[in-house]
Amino acid sequence: MYVLIVGAGRVGSSIARWLLAGDHEITIIDNDPQRCSAIEDELGGVVVMGDATEAT
16 A cells, blocks of 8 residues: 655654555655654655645
8 A cells, every 4th residue: 555644743653664564655745854854764765845735
């Protein structure tokens, strides 16, 4: 299953770890550069920095 997670806070990052452990493909969108960097370091290139409420 492919899942898009909006937000890399406690809940979003926990869900991401759980889904990756189940061999699901994920992408996380978060607008905080520090969170994006931390998630990228931990989970790899599954994070996109941006505002998920904006269309562009």
